[in-house]
Amino acid sequence: MITKTVAELLSADITLQDVSVKGWVKTFRANRFIALNDGSTINNVQCVVDFENFDEALLKRVTTGAAIHVKGELVESQGKGQSVEIQVKELEVLGDSDPETYPIQPKKHTFEFLRENAHLRTRTNTFSAVMRLRSSLSFAIHKYFNENGFYYMHTPIITGSDAEGAGEMFRVSTLDAKKPPLTEDGDVNYKEDFFGKETNLTVSGQLEAETFAMSLGKVYTFGPTFRAENSNTSRHLAEFWMIEPEVAFMDLAGNMDLAEDFLKSVLGYVLEHNKDDLEFLDKRLQDAEKTLPQAERSSMNLIDKIKFVVDNNFKRVSYTEAIDILRNSKPNKKKKFKFIIKEWGADLQSEHERYLVEKHFKCPVILFDYPANIKAFYMRLNEPDHEGRETVRAMDILFPGIGEMVGGSQREERLEVLKEKMKALDIPEEELWWYLDLRKYGTAVHSGFGLGFERLVMFATGMGNIRDVIPYPRTPQNAEF
Structure with a gap:
């Protein structure tokens, strides 16, 4: 007897054969039709039961959420909505299932309710589709870098440096929280801590990745990062995943x-390999948008939005040119923007980024050469422009519907310039002596970028809240599961 997943049964040409399949009951209608799903696909296989051949007590245990093992003959379906079905010959309920308390009933649930039951929410079509897409995107990322000569490196999760300079880091310590050892000045004496210094969870693996790029040439990290930012917005997590390639001898x-x-490449991969999930999520999004006012509806559906990125060349525009476009735009002049662009040096918001992509250029946009004072210390300083304004060789990639997707730069390879920038920002040289060493021994032009993985998953799935694209979200006052 052939043992198959539901996905294999629905795609293989093996009708009129006995098959075996295990999964969870989605619905059991009329004591006859079981919709069975095992997570391998968004689609269910219908299992047809002749109740006269089975004990009534057994069938009463076949409830929504129950795990079962079915054996029977795979035949062409006589009903609508499926090509094949299983005529059940043997049925086994594998474990207990309480139909009265099972949270994921066959009805519409709010995303807030499902976050409270995150251990079971992948039993729903929406979240099973989202997590399969997340898995495919993850595989596509590793596949791309592997095929393009990159080496995968694991950067430290515990670090003594703040790569972004934001200071919003989670402290790692084994000291007694109630009675920590103190110095003569009354400060916490971290020399007595486990690592002999103050340490935190990392906000980025970039600085360590740079060290490997300057010996291995092309490297990337793909791992968890942490921000202790007390924000409860739909775009912030305290724990999230970052993709960060770094390449030696590469300019901006x-x-x-x-x-x-x-x-x-990675978005093209899911277009090809996750068609059923994308079609389901696309329809879900379109149905949801029907309830919104016309002005709030998206101009593109989900699949078209992904194709918009895959099929269009990205427009490259300097920050200075973008500011001129925004300052002279109708939304800015009529004060439709929430944040009015008044002068060069403004930090662009999502509404500005989306205007450039969706209204002005109508393609993905790469902005480059940002003002130095709104970007990180490690970005390569340009020569001042004709007005004496200082910019750095930074770049951001802007997508429809979401704004910034990627942030990167050519890194500052000149030792003295980097030291001056660190001094101006009160970053002690002794804290990053090893980073400065890269500029002393065989320094060279090098570049890289960072991509928040959950933001990419949001774009590819159409989900509106970042908490719904990671298995177990970590946010302020929430570390359940």
Whole structure:
């Protein structure tokens, strides 16, 4: 007897054969039709039961959420909505299932309710589709870098440096929280801590990745990062995953080429390999948008939005040019923007980024050469422009519907310039002596970028809240599961 997953049964040409399949009951209608799903596909296989051949007590245990083992003959379906079905010959209920308390009943649930039951929410079509897409995107990322000569490195989760300089980090300590050892000045004496210094959970693996790029050439990280930012918005998590490639001897133009090719590749992969999930999520999104006012509806459906990125060349625009476009735009002049653009140096918001992509250029956009004072210390300083304004070789990639997707830069390879920038920001040289060493021993042009994985999953699934694209979200006041 052939043992198959539901996905294999629905795609294989093996009708009129006895098959075996295990899964969870989605519904059991009329004591006859079982919709069975095992997570391998968004689609269910229908199992047809002749109740006269089975004990009534057994059939009463076949309730929504129950795990069962079915054996029977796979035949062409006589009903609508499926090509094949199983005529059940043997049925076994594998474990207990309480139909009175099972949370995921066959009805519509709010996402808030499902977050409270995150251990079971992948039993729903929406979340099973989202997590399969997350898995496919993860595989596509590793596949892309592997095929393009990158080495995968694991950067430290515990670190003594703040790569972003934001200071919003989770402390790692074994000291007694109630009675920590103190110095003569009354400060916590971290020399007595486990690592002999103050340490935190990492916000980025970039700085360590740079060290490997300057010996292995092309490397990337893909791991968890942490921000102790007390924010409860739909776009913030305290724990999330970052993809960060770093490449030696590559300038900003090469960095933009790499990021564009990378994004087109991984999104193209899910278009090809996750059609059923994308079609389901696309329909879910369209149904949800029917309840919104016309002005709030998206101009593109989910699949078209992904194709918009995959099929279009990204427009490259300097920050200075973008500011001029935004300052002279109708939404800005009529004060339709929440954040009015008044002058050069403004930090662009999501509404500005989406205007450039969706209204002005109508394609993905790469902005580059940002003002130095709104970007990180490690970005390569340009020569001042004709007005004496200082910019850095930074770049952000903007997508429809979401705004910034990627942030990157050519890194500052000049030792003295980097030391001056660190001094201006009060970053002690002794804290990053090893990072400065890269500029002393064999320094060279190098570049890289960072991509928040959950933001990419949001874009590919159409989900509106970042908490719904990670298995177990970590947010302020919430570390359940």
